[in-house]
Amino acid sequence: MVGELDKWMLMATARAPTNIAVIKYWGKRDETLILPINDSISFTIDPDHLSATTTVAVSPSFQEDRMWLNGKEISLSGGRYQNCLRELRNRAGDFEDKTRGMQIRKEDWKKLHFHIASYNNFPTAAGLASSAAGFACLVFSLAKLMNVNEEIGQLSAIARQGSGSACRSLFGGFVKWTMGNQANGSDSIAVQLVDETHWDELVIIVAVVSSRQKETSSTSGMRESVETSSLLQHRAQAIVPNRILQMEESIKNRDFSSFARLTCADSNQFHAVCLDTSPPIFYMNDTSHRIINIVEKWNQHEGIPQVAYTFDAGPNAVMIARNRKTATLLLQRLLFYFPPSPDHDLNSYVLGDKTILQEAGLESLNSIESLEPPAEAKANVSSQRHAGDVSYFICTRPGKGPVVLLEDDEALISSQTGLPK
């Protein structure tokens, strides 16, 4: 189809955030329905910094379902996309717009085709959970377009079938994915624990760590762990249930010390499970280990945790600081140990909420060069600097769940052609 559309077209646009788990999901009991072997808890990241925006359009002129991701056409033939589309079509409602003379009955949705355009405001292949934001956004925007009359929890069970962690991106704040026990997965859904205003002191700094090697995907990594790791079985049965209860308590009470201990312990146990997998999977690299060391030594020096860290299936560090003051001290440490390489400017080295840079008194490359080693360095950690080992940092905070975008200029599909703008 080229040029003008010859029939009507209906569109919806939405934006959905990514999320980072503090109690990790690792292991499925059902590969097709994506049912996990344990509950997990995450926080949602501010969509201004890490989110997917998706426009979905429907028109009798469209001949097949098509999708463009970051401007490039991708195939929708994979089982995960097909499962989400089928589940949503099964739940579609009637739609009528008398002024435009449009009527779509429930059953018509099965014959109509979609054009879908999505854009991630962060790198897609950098291990920053783009699939979580992407599938949450796909399901949320299609549910709006098709008038699906379901609670967000039920939509989360559809997003789960795109990528497990995506179910948690249907809510803001802190979110629990309950594993459920039904064979059809109807009770394996996300629930919001608290919204993003409950604990608004927290500041998040993500270190995107340079990595050249191709990582094992989460999907195949967790399959191998289920098949070969006895530590994984022990973790799911004997460790996680208690940790979930403790984590819920620390979030409810904004108890940072307990939150940080649990978050770091759970990340480390997840990576221990990866090592216990045969053959072992190494997601973290030397820079990741160095970051853990810096945070651990600082926390130890202060006597109570200042910062928590967590790592997903890759070398990037996600650090959570108890408040803005701590975040500035963390940023000073990070920029001391990992200054930008000579070809970088500060503006492209620290992304997201740059006001933390100003508060840390770091407004020029010179100010980074003249940073002193932190107090704990002399006693415990080497003060060697590693320019170039981190690609960039993102400063952000916990944020809200998916939203519909109503402005025409926010749509990614042209109302004239039905194709990406």
Ligand SMILES: Nc1ncnc2c1ncn2[C@@H]1O[C@H](COP(=O)(O)OP(=O)(O)OP(=O)(O)O)[C@@H](O)[C@H]1O
């Ligand atoms: N905006 C989007 N809309 C729909 N699907 C997306 C979107 N962004 C990413 N995806 C899907 O997710 C896949 C990438 O998922 P993958 O798990 O490999 O990486 P990731 O989620 O960025 O990293 P990780 O899971 O390791 O944190 C893409 O190939 C695509 O199928």
Ligand SMILES: C[C@@](O)(CCOP(=O)(O)OP(=O)(O)O)CC(=O)O
């Ligand atoms: C380490 C993790 O980030 C694993 C996420 O795995 P995915 O949700 O990407 O896996 P699939 O369900 O196979 O798509 C931990 C987490 O997010 O809980």
